[in-house]
Amino acid sequence: MICIMANAVNSTIPITVEVFKKHGVDNPKKILAVTTQNVIRANAFVAELKGLDPAPVNFPIIGGYGGKRILPVISQRTPKVDFPLDQPTALTGRIQDAGTEVVQAKAGAGSATLSMAYTGTRFVFSIVDMLNSKKGIIECSFVKSPETDCTYFSTLFLLGKRVEEPGYRPREDDR
Numbered sequence: 001m002i003c004i005m006a007n008a009v010n011s012t013i014p015i016t017v018e019v020f021k022k023h024g025v026d027n028p029k030k031i032l033a034v035t036t037q038n039v040i041r042a043n044a045f046v047a048e049l050k051g052l053d054p055a056p057v058n059f060p061i062i063g064g065y066g067g068k069r070i071l072p073v074i075s076q077r078t079p080k081v082d083f084p085l086d087q088p089t090a091l092t093g094r095i096q097d098a099g100t101e102v103v104q105a106k107a108g109a110g111s112a113t114l115s116m117a118y119t120g121t122r123f124v125f126s127i128v129d130m131l132n133s134k135k136g137i138i139e140c141s142f143v144k145s146p147e148t149d150c151t152y153f154s155t156l157f158l159l160g161k162r163v164e165e166p167g168y169r170p171r172e173d174d175r
């Protein structure tokens, strides 16, 4: 499994997939972008607004990585806290701008280092759990995806082997 954090992941993921393909390894399911940064920030912002513990707050961030490509699906939040009508729009903007804010504040001296360490760790722990056969692990990641007209897209997905249905024949690339 290859988990890429180096930006711009919207480009580094397709480049890596193509380089591997050129060298005879065509398995985009194993090349994943770490976009968890946006997810934990979004959860923390909602928790902050509602005075909640951020740990159980959750909703998907789909699309790409960075700025307007970040699409928080706030309507799918758990727990189902209420917002005044204008708040989800403001929150979306805050989530989309949060990374840029940190990078600008660092003024060329690196990026969101600590949260990068935290989110990288969380994502890799999910991968390790999946490799250790833990079930039901769901993450968001920017990957080669058949979900939309975009060749690469981030959605929620279940990590692990494809569910075995009648007639299913496992293939080497199913993990």
Ligand SMILES: NC(=O)c1ccc[n+]([C@@H]2O[C@H](COP(=O)([O-])OP(=O)(O)OC[C@H]3O[C@@H](n4cnc5c(N)ncnc54)[C@H](O)[C@@H]3O)[C@@H](O)[C@H]2O)c1
Residues within 6 Å of the ligand: 004, 005, 006, 007, 008, 009, 034, 035, 036, 037, 109, 110, 111, 112, 113, 116, 119
């Ligand atoms: N996906 C995410 O959640 C996320 C979050 C934060 C940062 N990032 C990205 O992570 C990357 C690293 O961020 P950082 O703050 O650690 O940056 P940094 O500038 O502190 O470190 C980058 C390192 O790469 C090295 N380097 C540069 N060019 C190289 C080359 N050609 N070969 C080998 N090494 C090279 C530099 O010497 C430096 O040590 C950046 O691309 C940043 O945008 C991603």
Ligand SMILES: O=C(O)C[C@H](O)C(=O)O
Residues within 6 Å of the ligand: 007, 037, 098, 099, 100, 102, 103, 110, 111, 112
């Ligand atoms: O979103 C962030 O933390 C910023 C960004 O990913 C970066 O490249 O530094």
